[in-house]
Amino acid sequence: MTVDYVVVGQGICGTFLSWNLLKQGKTVLVIDESKPFTSSKIASGVINPVTGRRIVRTWKIEDILPFAESAYQQLETELNTSLIRHCNVVDFHSTLQMRDAFEERIAEGETYLKHHDESNWKPYLNFIYGVGEVDPTLLIDLNILLSKWRKKLCEQNCLLDEQFDNSVLHVFPDHVTYQHITASKIIFCDGVNSYNNPYFSLLPFAPNKGEALIVDIPGLPRTNILKQGISIVPWQDDLFWVGSSFQWAFNDDKPSEGFRIKTEQSLRFWLRLPYKVVDHLAAVRPATIERRPFVGLHPQQNSVGIFNGMGTKGCSLAPYFAHEFADHLVNGKSLTPEVDVQRFRRILSQLPQ
Ligand SMILES: Cc1cc2nc3c(=O)[nH]c(=O)nc-3n(C[C@H](O)[C@H](O)[C@H](O)COP(=O)(O)OP(=O)(O)OC[C@H]3O[C@@H](n4cnc5c(N)ncnc54)[C@H](O)[C@@H]3O)c2cc1C
Incomplete structure (x- = not known):
């Protein structure tokens, strides 16, 4: 051949x-x-145009985001399926400083950030420092x-x-x-x-382990990706993907008890709805120094x-x-x-x- x-x-x-x-x-x-x-x-399949605690634009995002969106749209046509949806991140500020940083970036004219009506989320989630929105965020069904x-x-x-x-x-x-x-x-x-x-x-590779829980949260709206330290992302079968960790040092690529306990603690604190963990996933990201x-x-x-x-x-x-x-x-x-x-x-x- x-x-x-x-x-x-x-x-x-x-x-x-x-x-x-x-x-x-x-x-x-x-x-x-x-x-x-x-x-x-x-992977959760998120394309987020901003990153980090200072909420800066990710590298080359002005070129890469529209290019990626168009490529997934072409594949949707070719494979006769749905792959991509606009699903903006709602950022629940973890601290006053993070809220101020978000507000400052909006004041500087960052077009990917905007204000968001927090009252929509009061019945479902506990939060203190308000919310902001990242627009556009894309969600890909990998x-x-x-x-x-x-x-x-x-x-x-x-x-x-x-x-x-x-x-x-x-x-x-x-x-x-x-x-x-x-x-x-x-x-x-x-x-x-x-x-x-x-x-x-x-x-110079720098392998990085990541884990996620797959969680059933009946009643939680699937309109947005929710972020407060961890992210809650709409996943297949009406479930949610909850993660992730970023571990530079690890002994294996398997799900760990430590991640599950810590993530469930965060979920209990954040969610006002009952939930059930149905799966726990782990893999190593091919990252570079x-x-x-x-x-x-x-x-x-x-x-x-x-x-x-x-x-x-x-x-x-x-x-x-x-x-x-x-x-x-x-x-x-x-x-x-x-x-x-x-x-x-x-x-x-x-x-x-
Ligand atoms: C928890 C987690 C969450 C993530 N979330 C996101 C996200 O929201 N957005 C985002 O952009 N990125 C995310 N990522 C990162 C993203 O998953 C990676 O950047 C990307 O998947 C890397 O793809 P890859 O094709 O290089 O590697 P892989 O996905 O590892 O693919 C490699 C393929 O090669 C095959 N293979 C390897 N060796 C052999 C061999 N010897 N013979 C035959 N087959 C072989 C494997 O089976 C596999 O199918 C996340 C990663 C993790 C772990």
Whole structure:
């Protein structure tokens, strides 16, 4: 079997890269081992244009947000499904200082922030310091996207559901072989597994574990994402996703008792409604030390590439940079320097190839 590109991994990165390469008329084989708990499968799917305690705009959001929205809309049409909805964050200020910071940002003219009528939420939630709204916030149904795209790849004989084994990959200057497959290039979109990839393990990854509870909260409106330290996000089957943690040090990728206890404490304090925890999810985010993705071909081995390192923002960054990477691979367009792996040329040249 001969294809233009082998893509390893079908999380949000492999999904958007394979979609873009196919759109560019290339042949693609995606190799993905179906696992229930990956970063993409347990993510809440929020695209929030502001971030952090100081509520600053996220990097390049003016370009990335409209681009991502349009990409999800195209996929909605192509996959004949619904993937995206406007679901603004209602920010319940945890302290007076956070309320003041929010008000200051509005006064400075931050167009993504606005006032919000808190009386809507009084019957459901306990809060003291008022609320603000982040507009627009997008909510993506990643599980529908991943499963529908996988089905489409299967129908086109473009998907192998198995574990990729690096030890049987043979890399040559202008092609690669893997078992019976020959490809011009192989691109790794394998999330945290790239940390062990012989070509890219020296990149400055910073794996970050995140957990979430899946909770039934009968009667809570599903109109908004609610945020007060933790977030309550509308999830599938009329349930809510409640999270998350950001752990830089951890021993495993499993749900922890500590997270469940702490999150339930916060929920009991915040909610005025009864709730029931029905599931507990955990996965490791493929984050990077300098909080920028890794995109591009290996400086020494031109037939091997990487599309990874989306950290906490895969939903917004993957659509934008998958398009850019496909354009780079197929048409030779240049990559945004902040994401191009060529910035690690010296580190990557130390690999024993
Ligand atoms: C709790 C939590 C909440 C989050 N919430 C959000 C959010 O609201 N918004 C947002 O933008 N981001 C969020 N994120 C971050 C987001 O999930 C990640 O940025 C994104 O999912 C990374 O996607 P990926 O495709 O790089 O990796 P992954 O999702 O890990 O996908 C990698 C794929 O490769 C496959 N694979 C790996 N190795 C092999 C192999 N050897 N052989 C075959 N297949 C292989 C895996 O099975 C998997 O399918 C969240 C993450 C977590 C953990």
